[in-house]
Amino acid sequence: MKLNDFRTFFNKELENIYPKKEIDTFFFRIIEAKMKLDTTAVFTKGDTKITDKKLAELTIITERLKTEEPLQYILGNTEFYGYNFEVNPNVLIPRPETEELITWIKTSYLENTNVKILDIGTGSGCIPITIKKEIPSANVFALDISKKAIETAKKNAENNNVDVTFLLHDILSEKKLESTFDIIVSNPPYVRNLEKKEIKNNVLNNEPHLALFVADNNPLIFYKRIADVAKYALNANGILFFEINQYLGKETKEMLISKGYKNVILKQDLFGNDRMIKANL
Numbered sequence: 001m002k003l004n005d006f007r008t009f010f011n012k013e014l015e016n017i018y019p020k021k022e023i024d025t026f027f028f029r030i031i032e033a034k035m036k037l038d039t040t041a042v043f044t045k046g047d048t049k050i051t052d053k054k055l056a057e058l059t060i061i062t063e064r065l066k067t068e069e070p071l072q073y074i075l076g077n078t079e080f081y082g083y084n085f086e087v088n089p090n091v092l093i094p095r096p097e098t099e100e101l102i103t104w105i106k107t108s109y110l111e112n113t114n115v116k117i118l119d120i121g122t123g124s125g126c127i128p129i130t131i132k133k134e135i136p137s138a139n140v141f142a143l144d145i146s147k148k149a150i151e152t153a154k155k156n157a158e159n160n161n162v163d164v165t166f167l168l169h170d171i172l173s174e175k176k177l178e179s180t181f182d183i184i185v186s187n188p189p190y191v192r193n194l195e196k197k198e199i200k201n202n203v204l205n206n207e208p209h210l211a212l213f214v215a216d217n218n219p220l221i222f223y224k225r226i227a228d229v230a231k232y233a234l235n236a237n238g239i240l241f242f243e244i245n246q247y248l249g250k251e252t253k254e255m256l257i258s259k260g261y262k263n264v265i266l267k268q269d270l271f272g273n274d275r276m277i278k279a280n281l
């Protein structure tokens with residue numbers, strides 16, 4: 001089969017499930033990953049012959065996409081801040097809004113060398129690994145309650161050639177952190193069950209619920225706990241950064257102020273949604 005013919009087949013199989021633009025994005029990513037042909041080549045080399053072995057592989061990917069499995073899990077990796085991260089169903093797929101959080105940290109971190117940073121709820125390790133890449137002098141730590149997430153994050157640190165210390169730790173437990181930090185950052189679980197109807201099937205049925213959901217009656221559970229932990233674990237002039245639920249910006253800000261935090265700044269993402277907060281003691 002030729003590349004053009006496979007594209008026709010691919011479009012037809014997926015047209016009732018995804019918008020055309022998303023199907024095109026999938027196609028370009030798959031052909032790049034599996035046939036090493038870039039987007040231009042998809043248009044200029046449409047008569048490239050696909051071997052039977054490759055075709056079998058591409059057909060399996062098409063079938064998996066039909067079940068709404070995220071392409072990042074199918075291919076086993078994704079790009080975040082220009083770096084490559086292995087992903088699997090034990091870790092959340094890093095999101096573009098988290099890239100904006102990293103940029104905010106980069107532009108406001110303390111200019112001392114060896115700034116010590118902790119990421120709480122690290123998942124794939126996208127936050128600490130990217131920070132270490134972007135601020136090489138930083139001393140970076142990360143924790144997660146999930147052993148499998150920590151294993152994936154460690155692999156990602158190795159693949160990206162950075163040194164990050166990973167800890168298995170339940171941030172909601174009473175166990176105290178043993179170090180103090182100049183920056184504490186977290187993108188914790190924040191989706192309320194009542195928001196489940198807004199969540200697409202590919203997320204709901206595939207990404208780890210441990211990474212996503214909190215109870216409707218206590219949606220800020222992680223933020224409150226981390227704000228308490230940061231009180232003893234932040235160094236003088238230290239900064240706390242959160243990615244937040246876009247519907248709970250005001251509540252998160254008020255909670256931080258009520259716990260004695262100052263300079264609480266709520267920031268919007270590229271789409272104008274309340275998405276990040278920073279504060280200090």
Ligand SMILES: C[S@@+](CC[C@H](N)C(=O)[O-])C[C@H]1O[C@@H](n2cnc3c(N)ncnc32)[C@H](O)[C@@H]1O
Pocket residue numbers: 091092093094095098120121122123124125126127143144145146149169170171172173187188189190210211212
């Ligand atoms: C929203 S995900 C964020 C993952 C990653 N930091 C990112 O931005 O893509 C939240 C993470 O918190 C972790 N988590 C959930 N409960 C936790 C707990 N009690 N203590 C520590 N980490 C927890 C989950 O395993 C998950 O990896």
